Amino acid sequence: MSTQTSHQWLLTPGDQVSVEQLHQFLLLRSAVFVAEQQSPYQDVDGLDLSPSACHLRGIQGEDLLAYARLLGPGLVDDDIHLGRVVIAPIARGRGLGDALVAEALRHARRTWPGSTITLEAQSHLQSLYARYGFTALGEPFDDAGVEHQRMSLALG
Template identity: 45%
Template sequence: MTSYEWIWQTGPELDPGRLYTLLSLREAVFVVEQQCAYQELDGHDLAASTHHLQVLAAGRLAATLRLLAPDPVNQAVSIGRVVIHPAHRGGGLGHDLLRAALTRIESLWPGRHARLSAQAHLQAYYGRHGFEPVGEIYVEDGIPHIDMQRLADANRK
C-alpha cells in the first residue's frame, strides 16, 4: 500500500519548484493525455486566497487540486484542477483527495457551499460526494462539462 504525504499551501507559499511540479502534472494530464489545448495559466495559482493540496508519494507529486475562495462570503468555494498522476489512479486516491478538499472548505469557510466544473462523464463520481448538477452539460475546450454544487449542509452528513 502506498503511503502518501498531504500538504496544503496557499499560492504565496508555493516555491518555484513546487509550482513547476504542479503545473507540469496538470499539463501532462489535461493538455497532453486528454489532448486538450487550453490556457492552463489563469492567474489564480499564486493568489493568497488559493489553497493547493499536494499529495506526495515517495517525494513525488501523485495528485493535486486547488480551492479558490471568492471574496463575497455568500459565494461557493471552487474546487478545481483536480488531477491524479496515472500511476496513482484506481486505488481510491481521488475520493480521498475530494474528501480532504471538503474537510478544508468546512474548516476554513464554515457554511460555504462547494462548486466545481466536472467533466460530464464524472458526474456520478462527484455525485457520490454530495455534488448535484447545476444547469446543463456544455462543451469547454472540446470536452463536455457540467457545473455541480454541494450544499454546505451536505458537509454535515
C-alpha cells in the same frame, strides 16, 4: 514514480507556493489535461499564487500523485471553487480520486463553513462528485473539447 500506496496530504496557500512546487503542479496538470486528454486550454490563469488559493497535494516522497486547487470566496465569485483535480497516471486505481475530493472538502468545511463549493466536473466523473453530495447545475457544456457539468454543494 513509485507505486507504493502510502502518501501524505499537504495543503499550501497560494502565496506560499515555491517556484518548484508551482512547476510540479503545472507539469502534472499539463501532462494530464492538455497532453493525455488532448484538451488545449489556458491553464495559467493568474490565480495559483493568490493568498485565497489553496493547493492540495497527495505526495509520496518527491512524487506528486494527486492534486487539486481550491479558490476561496471572493477570488472568482462568492463561492469556493474546486478545480484542477487530477491524479497522476501512475497513481490511478488506488482510490486517490475519492481521497482527494474528501480531503478537499474537509479543508473547505474547516476554512469556509457554511459556504457553497462549486466545480466543473468532467461529465464522466459526475458520479464521483455526486457521492459527496454535489448536484448538477444547468446543462453539460463543452470546455476545450471535453464535456463538463457545473456542480455545487452547500457546506455544513
